[in-house]
Amino acid sequence: MKPLALALLLAVPLAPVAAHGPITAVEQAKFEADRAAILAMAGTFRVRFDFQESTVWKPGYTPLERKISGGHETVLVVEDSPRRIVLQHLLVVEDGGRPMVIKHWRQDWTYEPETVLTYAGPDTWVLTPVPERMRKGRWSQTVWQTDDSPRYGAWGEWETQAGLPRWRSGWTLRPLARRDAIRSPAYDRYQAINRHQPTPTGWIHWQDNTKLGMVDGRLVPIVQEYGLNSYERFAGYDTGAAIRYWEGTKGYWAAVRAAWDEAIAKGRGLRLKEEPDAGAVTGPTLMRLAEEVLAGRTPEAKAIAEARRVIAEATGPAAPVAVAAR
Secondary structure: OOHHHHHHHHOOOOOOOOOOOOOOHHHHHHHHHHHHHHHOOOEEEEEEEEEEEEEEOOOOOOOOOOEEEEEEEEEEEEEEEOOEEEEEEEEEEEEOOEEEEEEEEEEEEEEOOOEEEEEOOOOEEEEEEOOHHHOOOOEEEEEEOOOOOEEEEEEEEEEEEOOEEEEEEOOEEEOOOHHHHOOOOOOOEEEEEEEEEEEOOEEEEEEEEEEEEEEOOEEEEEEEEEEEEEEEEOOOOOHHHHHHHHHHHHHHHHHHHHHHHHHHHHHOEEEEOEEOOOEEOOHHHHHHHHHHHHHOOOOHHHHHHHHHHHHHHHEEOOOOOOOOOO
16 A cells, blocks of 8 residues: 555544643643654554563573564554544564454553553553643553453653653553463563654654562562564555455444443453463454454444453453552
């Protein structure tokens, strides 16, 4: 697909800014710059994922070897209102010489949020209030798994340092990534800081991950990990495959997102079983239903009804848990 055609697909008309209370010209300019930095993460990219365990905090632990992987991703703007932006990542890989699209992660950005859905320990996510004094001018980022079940959320501020813009989260808990979960590791969650930053050729996602585990009934640090995900603008793959997938499944996925939102609102968060191979237990079924809709094997309405049933049966209200590292 030509870059211009993709840009037209990604473009969404903007509504006037609807800030809470008066807004100065300086605040308006920063708000627009923040939005531009977030929207700049949309497009077509060559992606490189680079992770390295470094500092050992628990004696006797041996750090993993550096892991580098990559691929191609198309990032689409699913929603764009002045105070909320939703970006959907679609991974495009080769399968027998033909492109195959895998629905990847999703990131939602909300301006001056009142609450953020945060990970609270194994199988649990809670709606966490953002202190009123910390909302002004800040954005939350909520990250969702391939089946639109929750992964982690945090709030932070876009700022410019040394002439470069970046968004930095506070410390936030995250569930294990699949690369770690399948190894039966000594840790069962991360406490992390995330940074997103535009570059001249795309953008980067920095991760500072402290890997935590339970030892003698206490949550303690095991090892530090540093990650750098680099997104370089690139259109030298079948970018149209991602568009075709999304056009064929976007109605189904919109209904799935709505079902998750309902479950989260009802339980002020939720409990949902995680599995090493699949992330959330809902993953295999919800992803399979999308493929059946795309192939025309299952009517969209029937797939949506089944997805809603699966989500309802797999989730329960959130329960408070102790998560602080000591």
